Amino acid sequence: MIRFEHVTKKYRGTNKPALSDVDFEVQRGEFVFLVGASGSGKSSCLRLILREDTPSEGRVVVLGRDLHTLSTRKVPYFRRHIGSVFQDFRLLPNKTVFQNVAFTLQVIGSSRAYIQQAVTEALTLVGLDGKQKRLPHELSGGEQQRVAIARAIVNRPQILLADEPTGNLDPATSIDIMQLLARINEGGTTVVMATHEAGFVDQMKRRVIELQSGVMVRDDRHGGYGDRSSLPTLAPQEEKGAAATAALTAVLELQREIAASTVEGVAPAAAAAVSEAASDAVAASAVAAAVAVTPELVTSELADRETAPAVTREPAAPPVTRERPAPVKAQPADGATAEPAPHTRPIRIDAPAVDLDGLDLDGPGVADRLGLASDDDEVGPTS
Template identity: 65%
Template sequence: MIRFENVTKRYRGTAKPALTDVDFEVLRGEFVFLVGASGSGKSTCLRMILREETPTDGRVVVLGRDLRTLSNRKVPYFRRHVGAVFQDFRLLPTKTVFQNVAFTLQVIGSSRGFIQQAVPEVLALVGLAGKEKRFPHELSGGEQQRVAIARALANRPQILLADEPTGNLDPGTSVDIMQLLARINAGGTTVVMATHEAGFVDQMQRRVIELRHGEMVRDERHGGYGDTSSLPSLAPEPERGAAAVAALTAVLEVQREAAIAAAAGLDPTDVPDDDEDAPAAAPYRDAVAPAPAPPAVPPAPAPMAADDVAEEPEGEASTPPTAPHTQSIPVQLTEVDVEELGLADRLGLRRDESDGDDEVGPTS
């Protein structure tokens, strides 16, 4: 289905290649994760499969065709056999769910009868039955991504490419999307997905191809995400409340005064009166009076044992980091702008009336 043969890709103006001697083959019906840090070359691989980029050296063969020899005029026909799902959904905001999915079939000249039959079927497959008349802004982020997946599947492609499809979704919705992609793969569609979601990769135990600085460092049939040291830790730090700091300050002040009194040979519980025992109280007052005001969190006095007072870090209370809340916003396009911005081309939707030959490689 997909074969990279010693592929190297260099972008103009960059010293280091985006891909270096990458070599692998994806078989029909496989589910493959492309993993690696940002900039490792995952998206470049997907763009080459979609024929948005061509290799500097080596060759990419998809559906039996060497994409270097594929003319630009034939690219839209080739892309009809390759569905693509992106992180930003790319829905048309002025069209309903039904119209967004039907749009992909209308521009390639599908009959009205086929559209009326195919669109409800694919919407039912992705769990959106009954929501055909809603607009993108009336849907949740997960539902918008389901529409994008339905649009990619409307033409029944043999390959589905997914570039970070859960990147804009909350964890619960991401699980639903991953389960949907697994069902699509179980139906025979080859799925290649670039992702940073280590949890999904570890749980699903599918084939994993790992890239690092443009080089392929691992190809494992039933693998996990691998090295997660570059992923940020989300464990919150202990919260220090203002009340806790104030209470600790008061306790340490009492202990400090008791230590000073003990050093002066006095009973710390014998608080002298101003009119009585003035000579005896003088040393106590002299010892205590010169003491400066205690800091917010003073250090424990030297005479105290280390186990008597729990250590507490100085400074202001820290607050646990919170994950940023992102809300997916579909690209604001008008129907007139679709062709100009290349959306139809990217989805393999450009229709060329002068050439009806759309057979590229084996068909399902």
């Protein structure tokens, strides 16, 4: 069915060949996986089978024809016996599902009656019966791939080539596509599939041909994927430069400090002071997230608060009394009668009982470091 005889393929501008002395044979009705890292030569094998390229050395024989001696004029007739499925679907966006599948038959001049029957059967096989009038953009990714498979098999080819057909699909949809390809293979079609999906290869236990840097290193009749070191792995990476995340972390840390102070039984006045500081930090952190403040700035604020001495529980100090100075009255002019002084009394301000020695009241807070603090430190007179 397909035979590679010591095939070597070199492309212009490259020193290393894409394929080097590749030799294998695929029998009629087989399901063969081509596996290997990107650049190992899987797609080059498929292009040689489809006669998109010719080998630099060796022979490629497909369906009993030596493709090197096949004239360019006869290539379209040869490809009628081969179906192709790709990772990117390659559907015609302005044609319906039925028209996309029927396009292959229209090109080769099939009759309308045959097109109607063949397209309907192909869409039923791939599970798209009833969606003939949909456009590609109205379908999901898995449905678009089913349309591509229906287009590839509508002419009932002897060979089906699949180049990463599940690469753009989610796992559940990929399983459906693999089951569909397996049913097509059971109908007698030879399937050659290039893939990175190690799970499917291990489960299906079909023939596996492994390539490494253009060299065939393994031909296993009922094997698994084999070496997975070339497969990409996902590792969680630390978030860097997220200002909103850093600001939120600072706020949560201050809230934990307030909760811990309350649980440990800190004096209510001290807890109120810490709560006031937390409120300032919440406002400053929100502004920091809005202006994309750097995480280092907020992290330094957390470090300052962690190293600050803890609030100690001391007996409540007596209330501090602050007297407002009486306003200076202008002296009356000569001969004028002095007005009686209005009745005034000092204003008492009860400060909370806080250990002032343990708090860094003079140090810059979050608002100061962000440049959001007001320049007016004094409170105006209260009537």
